[in-house]
Amino acid sequence: MEALRNPIILVSLIIYMLLCIGIGIWALRRTKSTSDFFIAGRNLGVMVTAFAVFSCTMSGFGFVGGPGLVYKMGMSSVWMVIASLIGFNISFFLLGKRLRLFSELGGSISLPDAVALRYGNKTTGFFVAVAxxxxxxxYLATQxxxxxxxxRDILLQTGIxxxxxxxxTMIISGSILVFYSVTGGIIASVYTDIIQGSIMIIGAILIFITVIILYDGGLVSISQTIFEDDREAIGPWGTLGMVxxxxxxxxxxxxxxxxxxVxxxxxxxxxxxDARHILPISIFGYFFSALLWISVGLIMRALVLKGIHPELTSADTAASQFLQYYAHPILAGVVFSGLFAAIMSTSxxxxxxxAAAIMHDIPKALGIEIKNELYWARIITFLLTLLAGAFALYSGDLIAILGAFGWGTFAAAIVPVVAIGFNWKRATPLAANTAIIASLGINFLVKLFKITIPFGIDIGAISLITxxxxxxxxxxxxxxxxLDKDVEAIMDI
Amino acid sequence: MRKTFIVFLLILISLILVLTGLIIVPANSIRVHAQHDLFPTMLKSDDASQSELILWLAFFFGVFSICLFTLFLYIGISGKNFHRKKLVVIVTGLIVYVGIFSFGFASYLEYIQNDSFRVFLGFPAPTAWMLYGIWFFPLFFTFLYVVKFNDWVLKPDDYQRLQSIIKSREQRTKRRKGEKEKRREGD
Structure with a gap:
């Protein structure tokens, strides 16, 4: 079986890619309008939505960067995982019902659409689209x-x-991504999420079991090895510290x-x-797939500290090294596909x-009417992939700045305006516009001028509080x- | 609702004060970790930044963050009219959540002063508090959301209200369109 490791990994990946292409073709028939293309005609079932929510939250970062951070910093990055459970709850308590109601009221097909309806202000919708x-x-370029x-690593490792x-490799992977995204829009995206999410859950559970069996003495022994080297690394805050x-x-x-x-x-x-059932399913999906993040990072740190495994060339290779050397070949094939799946589902x-922001929201805010929106949605999706690919290859440091721009920027710009604003009638467009501009400004300036914040405080926290x-x-x-009479009535529900 | 948002603002101000404290407080080092002596791709902790004052400021940052989390949850389900039972349940959740965080913090203070390696379900005690307590406790709120959905989030007749709002909106839009067309024809 060991001799077949590399062919198995390659075949798993090919099967996964073929499935994505198949779903793209299937979804093409079901995509007849922009509403289908961007919000699946508001017609998704509980399981599909739940899997889409958790798999696009996990992203490639969870399967590549996450284990790497645990290897590098001990328990610190586990706080991102811990935050996810309360995060899912907050999202559903505030928006699970509210966004769906607004979407139906205004026939909204995007978030800026719903924002413009809520505030009765196109400028606010425009700023959200810009953010x-x-x-x-x-984010897209880094993904x-x-x-x-x-x-590239898989093709080189398998010796093909x-x-x-x-x-x-960007052309190969980008072509598959662009194929199903252009043909099937969000319908293809969410149905591929079902496959992607399932692979992520199954792979992560099996990897977690492998980790416990593989290391003599299981989790206790792993903890002890790390403790003996640096007690803080296996303490609750890892090497980053409490703040x-x-x-x-x-x-x-x-x-x-x-x-x-998300x-x-x-x-x-x-x-x-349906929100009532989507929340617990999303939480459990995320929880199980996060087991890989924690367990692989910890075992790789312990293996290297014990001298059983040579030091990694880079922390980000923790997951791929574990799969290549310690996981069963079939499991390695499944998880390598899961790795790819996690990145694709977020992309x-x-x-x-x-595409919705460029083709629909910004023109709408500027009073430009676009005819044949579905056609243009496909064109913009294609062009956006090309642009992001070129950006990834040629932008140098800018990609790192904008890549780090992701979570914290979205949080600071959108949480007040959407999560709070959709639940508070007193919120004004002026407040919303100011919050968005301030958050974008703070995030961008700190990244651009590489300002150091003491004790590893995340800039996202400062911009969100501001x-x-x-x-x-x-x-x-x-x-x-x-407020518009109907908007007020919806906010009373 | 106004009172809720004044509380919201007060929590935010408290967070700002704690953050300001962290930035201006004299510290041995603001660096949090250093490169590992033997393995350059790993980091190790740096004790210089772990003064007690900083730990306590961090503790309050955590407490106020949890207060804000539960306030967000309350805003999501508070609805148009004040509902005492909702507030009581959420405040109970907040107290338990802060309690777990505080026990975890106390366990950490003991951990850094004690050399012994005591584990609970595979991890040192304070890490176990973090994983099995702070991580899993929000499942209580998930349980609330699922069980009380029809009472606290969306009552069965709410969807009918939505349909009637949409219907009357459509009728108004049609009427307005008709009036516009008539005006154009008149011109």
């Missing part, structure tokens, strides 16, 4: 880059090619309700009451909201806004 595009460009690196450029970890808890806990690629899914379910969600404070104080100090 989405800025976040999407960085596409990660996807290409993973594919002796050398291959990053550009070539930095709690700033992550804050940003990832509250910020979950500001991630447009909360847009809450506009897509068939019935409003297609970003493509979708990015934008929330501005949003609430400006709203309280302004005259109460005059």
């Amino acid at each position: 989405i595009i800025m976040g999407v460009m960085g 596409i880059l990660a996807m290409s690196i993973v594919l 090619v002796e050398s291959i450029s990053l550009g070539t 930095g970890c709690l700033s992550w808890l804050f940003v990832f806990g509250l910020g979950a309700s500001g991630q447009p690629h 909360i847009t899914k809450m506009m897509m379910n068939k019935k409003v009451s 297609d969600s970003f493509l979708n909201i990015g 934008s929330l404070t501005l949003f609430i104080s400006i709203s309280l100090l302004s005259a109460p806004p005059k």
Whole structure:
């Protein structure tokens, strides 16, 4: 079996890619309007929505960066995972019902659409669309880059090619992504999420079991090995320390309700009451797939400290090294596909909201009417992938700046305006616009000028506290806004 | 609702004060970790930044963050009219949540002063508090959301209200369109 390791990994990946292409063709027949393309005609079932929510939250970061961070810093990054449970709750308590109601009231097909309806202000919708595009460009480019690196590593490790450029693997992986995203829009995206999510859950559970069996003495022994080297690394805050970890808890806990690629899914379910079942399924899906994040990082740190495994060339290779050397070949095949799946599921969600912002939201805010929106949605999706790919290859440091721009920027710009604003009639457009501009400004300036914040405090926490404070104080100090009669009625439900 | 948002603002101000404290407080080092002596791709902790004052400021940052989390949950289900039972349940959840966090913190203070390696379900005691307590406790709120959905989130007649709002909106839009067309024809 060991001799077949590399062919098994390659075949698993090919099967996964063929499934994605098949779903793209199937979804093409079901995509007849822009509403189908962007919000699946508000017709998704409970399981599909739940899997879409958790798999696009996990992203490639959870399967590549997450184990790498645990290897590098001990328990610190686990706070991002811990925050997810309260984060899912906050998102559903605040938006599970509300976004779906607004979407139905205004026939909204995107988040900025719903925002413009809520505030009765096109400018606010415009700013949300701009924030989405800025976040999407960085996030999407880093995801596409990660996807290409993973594919290149797999092809080189399996020996199918002796050398291959990053550009070539980007074309291969990008073509599959663009194929199903262009043909089937969000319908293809969410149905591929079912496969992607299932692979992530099964793979992560099996990996967790492997980790416990593999290391003599199981989790206790792993903890002890790390403890003997550096007690803080296996303590609750890892090497980052308490302040930095709690700033992550804050940003990832509250910020979950500001991630447009996640909360847009809450506009897509068939019935409003489905939210009741979607929340627990999403939570359990995320929980199980996060087991890989924690367990692989810890065991790789312990194996290296014990001298059983040579030191990694880079922390980000923790997951791939574990799969290559310690996982059963079939499991390695499943999880390598899961790795790819995690990246793809987030990328297609970003493509979708990015295309909606460019093709629908910004023109609408500027009073430009686009005819044949479905055709243009497909063209923009294609162009956006090309642009993000080029950006990933040629932008240098800018990609790192915009990539780091993702979660915290979305959190600070969107949490006040959407999560709070959709539940508080007193919120004003002026407060919303100020909060968005302030959050974008703070995040961008800190990244651009590489300002160091003490104790590892995440800049996202500072910008989120600032934008929330501005949003609430400006709203309280302004005259109460005059709301549309229907909007007011919906907010009373 | 206004009172809720004043509480919201007060929590935010408290968070700002704690953050300001962290930035201006004299510290041996603001660096949090250093490169591992033997393995350059790993980091190790740096004790210089672990002063007690900083730990206590961090503790309050955590407490206020949890207060804000539960306030967000309350805003999500508070609805138009004040509902005492909702508030009581959420405040109970807040107290338990803060309690777990505080026990975890106390366990950590003991951990850094004690050299012994005591484990609970595979991890040192304070890490176990974090994983099995702070991580899993929000399942209580998930349980509430699922069980009380029809009472606290969406009552069965709410969806009918939505349908009637949408219907009357559509009728109004049609009427407005008709009036516009008539005006155009008149012109």
